[in-house]
Amino acid sequence: MPFFEQLAGNLVYGAILGSVYGLSTMGLSLIFGVLRIVNVGHGPFIMLGAFTAFWMFTLFGIAPVISISVALVLGLALGFVVFFAVIKRLINAPELSTLLATFAIGIFLEEVAKFIWGPDHRGYSWDIGSIDLSITLIPYSKILAFISSIVIAYLLYMWFQKTKLGAAVRAVVEDSEGAAACGINVGRIYALSFAIGIGLTVASGVLVTLFVPVGINPYMGHEYTLKAFVIAVLGGLASPWGAFYAGFIFGLIENGSYTLLGTIPGVEPFSLTRFVAFSLLLVILLIKPTGLLGGESK
Amino acid sequence: MSFFDKYASLIPVLLIYVVLFAIGILVPGMWQPVAFIMFYITLGQAFNIFLGLTGYVDFGYVAFLALGAYGMAIAVESLGGANLGFGIILIGLVLAIVMASILSLAVGAVALRLRGAYFAIATIGVNEGFRYFVEGARIWGGSEGIIISGAMRNIFGRETANFISTFVSDILVFIIAILAAIVTVLIMNRKMGYALMAVREDEDAAKVMGINVTKYKVMAFIASASFAGLIGASAWTLKMTYVFPSDVFLITYTVEAIVIVMLGGAGTLMGPVVGGLIYGILKYYLSITLPGFQLIILAPLLVVIVIAFPEGVVGALKRKARGNARKYLR
Numbered sequence: 052m053p054f055f056e057q058l059a060g061n062l063v064y065g066a067i068l069g070s071v072y073g074l075s076t077m078g079l080s081l082i083f084g085v086l087r088i089v090n091v092g093h094g095p096f097i098m099l100g101a102f103t104a105f106w107m108f109t110l111f112g113i114a115p116v117i118s119i120s121v122a123l124v125l126g127l128a129l130g131f132v133v134f135f136a137v138i139k140r141l142i143n144a145p146e147l148s149t150l151l152a153t154f155a156i157g158i159f160l161e162e163v164a165k166f167i168w169g170p171d172h173r174g175y176s177w178d179i180g181s182i183d184l185s186i187t188l189i190p191y192s193k194i195l196a197f198i199s200s201i202v203i204a205y206l207l208y209m210w211f212q213k214t215k216l217g218a219a220v221r222a223v224v225e226d227s228e229g230a231a232a233c234g235i236n237v238g239r240i241y242a243l244s245f246a247i248g249i250g251l252t253v254a255s256g257v258l259v260t261l262f263v264p265v266g267i268n269p270y271m272g273h274e275y276t277l278k279a280f281v282i283a284v285l286g287g288l289a290s291p292w293g294a295f296y297a298g299f300i301f302g303l304i305e306n307g308s309y310t311l312l313g314t315i316p317g318v319e320p321f322s323l324t325r326f327v328a329f330s331l332l333l334v335i336l337l338i339k340p341t342g343l344l345g346g347e348s349k
Numbered sequence: 350m351s352f353f354d355k356y357a358s359l360i361p362v363l364l365i366y367v368v369l370f371a372i373g374i375l376v377p378g379m380w381q382p383v384a385f386i387m388f389y390i391t392l393g394q395a396f397n398i399f400l401g402l403t404g405y406v407d408f409g410y411v412a413f414l415a416l417g418a419y420g421m422a423i424a425v426e427s428l429g430g431a432n433l434g435f436g437i438i439l440i441g442l443v444l445a446i447v448m449a450s451i452l453s454l455a456v457g458a459v460a461l462r463l464r465g466a467y468f469a470i471a472t473i474g475v476n477e478g479f480r481y482f483v484e485g486a487r488i489w490g491g492s493e494g495i496i497i498s499g500a501m502r503n504i505f506g507r508e509t510a511n512f513i514s515t516f517v518s519d520i521l522v523f524i525i526a527i528l529a530a531i532v533t534v535l536i537m538n539r540k541m542g543y544a545l546m547a548v549r550e551d552e553d554a555a556k557v558m559g560i561n562v563t564k565y566k567v568m569a570f571i572a573s574a575s576f577a578g579l580i581g582a583s584a585w586t587l588k589m590t591y592v593f594p595s596d597v598f599l600i601t602y603t604v605e606a607i608v609i610v611m612l613g614g615a616g617t618l619m620g621p622v623v624g625g626l627i628y629g630i631l632k633y634y635l636s637i638t639l640p641g642f643q644l645i646i647l648a649p650l651l652v653v654i655v656i657a658f659p660e661g662v663v664g665a666l667k668r669k670a671r672g673n674a675r676k677y678l679r
Contacts, residue, residue: 329478
């Protein structure tokens with residue numbers, strides 16, 4: 052049956068895209084977990100990663116898979132700058148202040164990007180062939196994106212579990228006062244976690260470009276901010292690993308529901324898919340605000 | 350407090366409206382900039398009823414303006430042949446309030462159980478979700494929107510239709526601003542105002558004291574949303590004579606409302622007026638002198654306000670003011 056073939060093909064695609072969604076949300080969850088700050092300007096950092104990939108490819112012919120490391124370094128540096136310029140001053144401020152500040156930072160990044168690169172939609176194509184799964188064609192570039200996401204998430208996991216610094220971050224998440232009493236420099240952990248969170252986000256922007264052929268523009272981030280919120284809430288908001296798994300679930304739901312909604316006559320399935328995503332967000336917030344995949348309630 | 354003390358803070362606000370109105374009417378060529386500034390003052394006044402009085406940020410506020418805009422467009426489009434004259438605008442305004450307050454009741458009942466970050470995330474979700482619902486299910490014209498300029502010409506004739514879009518819509522915004530200021534003061538001086546003040550200071554403590562926290566938050570939310578609906582109906586639909594979902598759900602307007610309220614001072618009556626004046630004048634002249642650069646200037650400005658002046662201009666003045674001056678600055 053063509054419908055089920057299409058559904059199966061879309062679900063495979065959804066899982067691949069979901070890995071990138073997961074990676075792009077880990078930074079948001081890490082920052083919330085450690086600093087208790089929701090980065091409302093999350094998407095624009097993804098946009099910066101996308102432009103990094105675009106320029107590395109068009110100017111120097113460097114493959115996106117290699118640009119990831121460049122974007123990671125740029126993101127780390129930017130993360131430290133933003134932390135020491137703004138976030139550090141707002142650590143103990145009311146929640147309203149950090150929401151507004153991160154929101155404004157996001158808008159500022161978008162406007163700077165528009166000023167430098169213009170408002171046009173850009174894109175590039177990195178064609179290295181594709182594999183035929185009989186139900187659908189999957190380009191190798193997307194499979195590489197899938198593998199990269201999993202490798203990065205795994206490396207981060209190992210860093211958290213096996214290194215002293217990683218343990219310090221976990222301690223601060225658990226109890227920042229207790230961690231300070233044990234001699235951990237909490238301020239430094241905040242700075243590091245924020246920078247890593249931004250670094251991951253910018254790096255994920257590189258992988259996003261492999262899924263949006265001509266969608267690179269200064270305002271592309273909005274969509275990913277909103278998706279990241281849904282995914283982060285799905286994964287428990289404070290847990291990067293929860294976010295990574297939730298990314299897969301979101302990818303499957305998004306692509307699965309697209310196929311189903313496409314069978315209803317007289318509607319635009321693309322917009323309705325997003326409506327489904329946000330309805331999902333509200334329902335989860337209502338019944339289990341700490342996330343479907345567990346996560347501590349704090 | 351005497352009656353005068355309670356309502357004294359209205360005097361400087363209304364005085365500013367009168368002065369602005371006079372400048373717009375008497376100085377040639379000034380009506381357009383005055384109306385532009387007035388839109389932002391009114392937006393700030395309406396948004397302040399919720400953000401200022403409860404301390405919650407609604408990142409999806411623009412959805413209420415959008416529903417108001419649709420309310421007016423639907424009224425004009427569907428009742429255009431009924432020969433109602435100006436009654437149709439009245440029906441449109443009522444429909445705008447009804448639609449905005451129904452959505453705010455639904456959203457408020459769900460989202461106002463959440464706090465801080467969760468509330469912020471939920472409200473962004475509502476705005477985007479609603480927009481995609483309108484586009485995806487193709488209701489109210491879907492992504493093509495509703496255009497009412499033809500219907501307006503049929504109902505009122507070319508001359509009057511022009512007059513409505515260039516003058517009457519602006520006058521309506523003035524009236525909404527006055528009403529919003531009065532409602533703000535009325536809430537502040539009643540039990541509801543004191544209850545909300547307690548919520549703002551410490552919500553858990555307020556709850557323990559026996560205050561029905563959710564009820565007052567929802568009431569403030571509905572009041573704020575109704576004014577947003579009125580603004581959307583008059584400043585957008587009647588003025589522009591079209592409603593496109595990609596315009597009316599634009600998150601920029603929410604940001605502008607937040608900036609205005611924070612700049613002036615959240616929770617004060619004068620705050621949004623001062624914030625709207627500064628923001629409106631700045632934006633109007635920046636868009637002439639440096640077109641396209643407004644946000645690149647305003648975003649860092651917001652960061653500076655949040656870090657350095659979290660109380661806003663009026664909040665800072667209020668702390669310095671003594672005795673009599675204080676009651677005019679609430």
